Amino acid sequence: MSEDGVRQFTVGEDDDGIRLDRWFKRHLPDTSFTTVAKWARTGQLRLDGKRAQPGDRIETGQSIRVPPAEVAAPTIMSVKKPERRMLTDDQIEFAQSLVIYRDEYAIVINKPAGLATQGGTKMTEHVDGLLDALMFDRTDRPKLVHRLDKDTSGVLLLARTARAAAHFSKAFAGRTAKKLYWAIVMGVPDIRDGLIDLPISKQPGTGGEKMHIDEAGGQRAVTRYRRIERAASRAAWLEMQPLTGRTHQLRVHAAAIGHPIVGDAKYGGKEAFLSGSVSRKLHLHARRLVIELPGGKVLDIKADPAPHFAESLATIGFDASIGDLPLEEELVDPGAEERKARHKARDARRERRDTHRSRRGSGRVAPKRGKK
Numbered sequence: 001m002s003e004d005g006v007r008q009f010t011v012g013e014d015d016d017g018i019r020l021d022r023w024f025k026r027h028l029p030d031t032s033f034t035t036v037a038k039w040a041r042t043g044q045l046r047l048d049g050k051r052a053q054p055g056d057r058i059e060t061g062q063s064i065r066v067p068p069a070e071v072a073a074p075t076i077m078s079v080k081k082p083e084r085r086m087l088t089d090d091q092i093e094f095a096q097s098l099v100i101y102r103d104e105y106a107i108v109i110n111k112p113a114g115l116a117t118q119g120g121t122k123m124t125e126h127v128d129g130l131l132d133a134l135m136f137d138r139t140d141r142p143k144l145v146h147r148l149d150k151d152t153s154g155v156l157l158l159a160r161t162a163r164a165a166a167h168f169s170k171a172f173a174g175r176t177a178k179k180l181y182w183a184i185v186m187g188v189p190d191i192r193d194g195l196i197d198l199p200i201s202k203q204p205g206t207g208g209e210k211m212h213i214d215e216a217g218g219q220r221a222v223t224r225y226r227r228i229e230r231a232a233s234r235a236a237w238l239e240m241q242p243l244t245g246r247t248h249q250l251r252v253h254a255a256a257i258g259h260p261i262v263g264d265a266k267y268g269g270k271e272a273f274l275s276g277s278v279s280r281k282l283h284l285h286a287r288r289l290v291i292e293l294p295g296g297k298v299l300d301i302k303a304d305p306a307p308h309f310a311e312s313l314a315t316i317g318f319d320a321s322i323g324d325l326p327l328e329e330e331l332v333d334p335g336a337e338e339r340k341a342r343h344k345a346r347d348a349r350r351e352r353r354d355t356h357r358s359r360r361g362s363g364r365v366a367p368k369r370g371k372k
Helices: 020-027 033-041 089-097 128-134 162-173 249-256 265-272 307-316 336-361
Strands: 007-010 063-066 099-102 106-111 153-159 178-186 193-197 200-202 211-213 222-231 235-242 284-292 298-302
Touching: 020 033, 089 099, 089 128, 099 298, 106 298, 153 162, 162 284, 178 249, 178 265, 178 307, 211 249, 222 249, 235 249, 235 307, 249 265
Parallel strands: 153 284
Antiparallel strands: 007 063, 099 106, 106 153, 178 235, 178 284, 193 222, 200 211, 222 235, 284 298
């Protein structure tokens, strides 16, 4: 900081390509948009020495000149963050033992069944709380970009930078990432290779904790499934691929076609359990993820099933070596084009809104219309 209080910052790699007002939200969150707009309007906000607007895109290495704050404001290094509890050596060792892939962009863990992705009411053990153990050679924590239900095991992707997080989030939102799950279900679906297209919404009276099929007002939900193997009429081992991303989608769809996932009492009730020594835990496992990395390389990663799932495969008599079916490059997604158009329209609306905010913040006033 200079003697007159002017601050100079250099744009880092993680902020390359974002809007200037987003940079302030990330690094100087106590500075309001109104203040940023005022600085821009009066010429005090500069980017590489030139006047800047809140909506300008910034690039790695550029210099941002920020005027003195009207009230003492924290610098990047002094921004207070919520305090996190220190991890024990056992917790660090446990978290790192889950890692099955790591590069400059991503970390992939094999999440155990029973471990939540994020915290909640009375929930203190979760992946989010272990991220400090997965920084490795970086100074910042990896970022969650999708989630798995607490009782679902398997592949969970973490982004190592903000830019990678944006890249992965876009891949998941646009359905270019392929997620393949293994499930053991009650009974055997008549159709060996099927598509379930049933809308889903929150079930009234459950506080959002349970979903149900809602033909009238639900959001479209599409699931592709293929039967890997069957055990007479007792159970079937399925590969399931969600083509949309609704809460509990696979569990709701499996129950809706009369074949709830083994161990899923929430959606299958008492009929979701096999007799004998088969575990009563949920038999749903995120087996495989195929996604393009920011550098252009395609990551194709598989996670071994949870112990109870592997034991059930053996107990029922399924052949674990045949579980990975050939990956089909193109799966029919009836809503793909419609969703792509919606995303494009949404992005255009956001850009117009942000541009309008920038202009308004810069002091531009729309002319008043005269009365007719």
